[in-house]
Amino acid sequence: MPELAITALQLSHFRSYKHARIEPDTGITALYGTNGAGKTNILEAISMLSPGRGLRRAAPGEIIRQPEALGWKVTAELHSLSERHEISTWAEGEASRNVEIDGKKATQVALGRLARMVWLVPVMDRLWVEGASERRRFLDRMVMSFHPSHAEATLSYEKSMRERNRLLKDQVRDTAWYDALEMQMAISGAEIANNRADVLARLQIAQDGAKTIFPTAALTLINAEPATAADLREAFSAGRERDLSAGRSLNGPHRVDLQAIYLAKGVEARSCSTGEQKALLISLILANARALRDDFGAAPILLLDEVTAHLDETRRHALFDEIEALKAQAWLTGTGPELFEALQGRATILKVIESESGSLIG
Ligand SMILES: Nc1ncnc2c1ncn2[C@@H]1O[C@H](COP(=O)(O)OP(=O)(O)OP(=O)(O)O)[C@@H](O)[C@H]1O
Numbered sequence: 520m521p522e523l524a525i526t527a528l529q530l531s532h533f534r535s536y537k538h539a540r541i542e543p544d545t546g547i548t549a550l551y552g553t554n555g556a557g558k559t560n561i562l563e564a565i566s567m568l569s570p571g572r573g574l575r576r577a578a579p580g581e582i583i584r585q586p587e588a589l590g591w592k593v594t595a596e597l598h599s600l601s602e603r604h605e606i607s608t609w610a611e612g613e614a615s616r617n618v619e620i621d622g623k624k625a626t627q628v629a630l631g632r633l634a635r636m637v638w639l640v641p642v643m644d645r646l647w648v649e650g651a652s653e654r655r656r657f658l659d660r661m662v663m664s665f666h667p668s669h670a671e672a673t674l675s676y677e678k679s680m681r682e683r684n685r686l687l688k689d690q691v692r693d694t695a696w697y698d699a700l701e702m703q704m705a706i707s708g709a710e711i712a713n714n715r716a717d718v719l720a721r722l723q724i725a726q727d728g729a730k731t732i733f734p735t736a737a738l739t740l741i742n743a744e745p746a747t748a749a750d751l752r753e754a755f756s757a758g759r760e761r762d763l764s765a766g767r768s769l770n771g772p773h774r775v776d777l778q779a780i781y782l783a784k785g786v787e788a789r790s791c792s793t794g795e796q797k798a799l800l801i802s803l804i805l806a807n808a809r810a811l812r813d814d815f816g817a818a819p820i821l822l823l824d825e826v827t828a829h830l831d832e833t834r835r836h837a838l839f840d841e842i843e844a845l846k847a848q849a850w851l852t853g854t855g856p857e858l859f860e861a862l863q864g865r866a867t868i869l870k871v872i873e874s875e876s877g878s879l880i881g
Pocket residue numbers: 533534535536552553554555556557558559560561581582583584585586854
């Protein structure tokens with residue numbers, strides 16, 4: 520098994536599942552089944568074992584299996600380097616979710632230290648052509664796999680910024696209040712900026728040295744702010760009047776965008792073909808895995824929903840081979856078993872079906 524892997528996964532009243540248990544004994548687990556069978560729900564359940572709202576960014580209440588509307592729960596045995604942990608997360612009603620690690624109440628950030636993971640989902644097929652916020656989120660998810668405290672810094676930054684925005688909107692002119700909020704935004708903002716710059720450099724190195732058929736992307740951060748807390752504080756303070764006119768904070772790490780250029784062609788990602796755009800994303804995920812393996816000692820868990828869509832056969836097979844070579848645990852989905860034929864004997868291949876009592880894995 521990979522150095523970082525879920526060795527047992529259990530779902531209870533999670534979306535279409537009343538109950539499910541999977542014990543993968545290979546690095547790659549491939550789930551296939553018809554539309555609506557419950558494949559993505561499994562990946563979403565795994566994503567709830569990392570900080571945040573999971574790969575669909577759902578509210579806890581959405582996840583609860585209907586119509587019973589009992590609380591949902593996801594439990595996993597996690598093998599991480601030489602340790603084993605039992606982790607679980609659950610929620611009832613609209614309340615925010617609970618986390619337990621080895622039987623003790625824990626924070627989501629603590630979860631992020633153990634279960635490093637990154638994902639690709641079909642909505643990201645449009646990542647390079649849509650707004651900056653999705654790209655920023657994609658970048659931050661990769662950053663979190665290296666720096667679990669990035670999640671905390673982001674939350675802290677957003678909390679202070681929301682408060683500052685409220686003051687700006689209400690045209691409050693209380694210097695001391697702004698000073699205090701901007702100080703907090705500057706401290707968290709500098710951490711965010713440094714983490715992002717660090718990970719961007721790591722991804723670049725991991726791409727340059729790689730033996731891969733996936734394209735190399737030259738990455739740049741657009742609108743990146745100065746990276747020291749003092750400079751950021753200065754910038755927030757200098758922008759106060761302008762922000763008062765706008766009624767919101769116009770500069771800071773929340774405005775950063777990720778730009779990628781398909782190097783071999785010298786073309787910006789947004790102008791690439793659909794398949795090329797997908798290949799760029801996969802290339803970044805694989806670079807992330809490579810760099811984290813060298814840094815942390817294990818590749819992150821990869822959740823790749825419908826990842827083979829838009830990939831030709833050569834790229835599909837190369838993806839499987841590269842995941843194997845990286846010794847990463849990967850969870851893949853696809854509608855038919857033929858997509859995973861090349862994985863026969865090398866992966867846990869499971870069929871997901873929809874039944875009257877909910878989704879079943881057989
Ligand atoms: N809270 C919920 N309670 C019960 N069922 C739910 C809930 N949320 C979603 N579902 C059901 O889960 C199913 C979707 O599962 P999922 O998205 O995992 O499908 P999939 O196998 O990935 O399909 P596709 O191939 O179309 O992507 C749908 O039938 C949906 O109605």
